[in-house]
Amino acid sequence: MSVLTKWLLCRVDTQGGASTKPYTKEEEEKMAAILRERKEKKEGKKKALMEAQAVKLKKIEEEMAREKERLKKEEEEKLKEVEEEEEGEPSLQRRSEQHSGSKVDEMEKRISEWVTNLSLGEEEEVTMYIPKDEQEATMRKWDAKEDVLKWRAMEDETRMEWKLAIMRKKKRKVDAASAAADELAELRTLTTQLTP
Known part of the structure; x- marks a missing residue:
């Protein structure tokens, strides 16, 4: 029987629920030893975890330092390349400063x-x-501005094109509405035929 179960049995009385037997010195020493062992195990685990974390942090710091060095070297190389290019041909800024x-x-x-x-x-x-169509259109407009009749004719033409586009849009809407009305009429006839 373990010390813990003995302790529990000593504490519980079957009749009243209170302990009638006091602890013996041996039992108290065993309990104290068990508690010390548990405490030491917990502290050992905590210490091991903290050491593992410290090792991980150190590795991460070393990797960061290496990465910083690598990035610094890359930046220095890029700066050298840029400087070499600038020596080869003057930049826009240098040209503007010169002129x-x-x-x-x-x-x-x-x-x-x-x-x-x-x-x-x-x-x-x-x-x-500029696309060819736009060039031709602007050239026609410039030519038409000189001649008032041509200018008015072009304005009328654009106005007529705009009205034609609106009429086509309205026609499409009317066609769509009539098609929807035809479908609705067909559905009504079908529903009247299906209902007794």
Whole structure:
């Protein structure tokens, strides 16, 4: 019989529920020894867990330090590459500092270059960015602005196209409504035929 069960048996009296036997010194010593062992086991487990956590934290810190070093080296290499590229050809910022010292002047310079290129007949760049249909439409509008009759005719044409689009939309709605009404009528006839 274990010490714990003996202790329980000593504590419980079958008649009144109170203990009639006092503890003996041996039982008290055994209980104290058991409690000490349990306490020592708990403390040992806690200590082992704390040591394991400390080891894990140390490993994580070492990995973080290695990762920081690796990232630092990568950044240094990238900076070296960028510096080498800058030495090879001057950047936009350097050019703007050499010419005017501000971004506004750089933009004005680019715009003036673009305008001179257009005036020299290099319209291929513009045609790459604007679709052919839009180019033709704007050219017709410019020509029509000079002639008032052409301008009014173009306005009437666009107005008529707009009205035609609206009429087609209305027609689609009416067709859809009539189709729905036809289906409803068919359903009503079917339901009247099916109901006795």
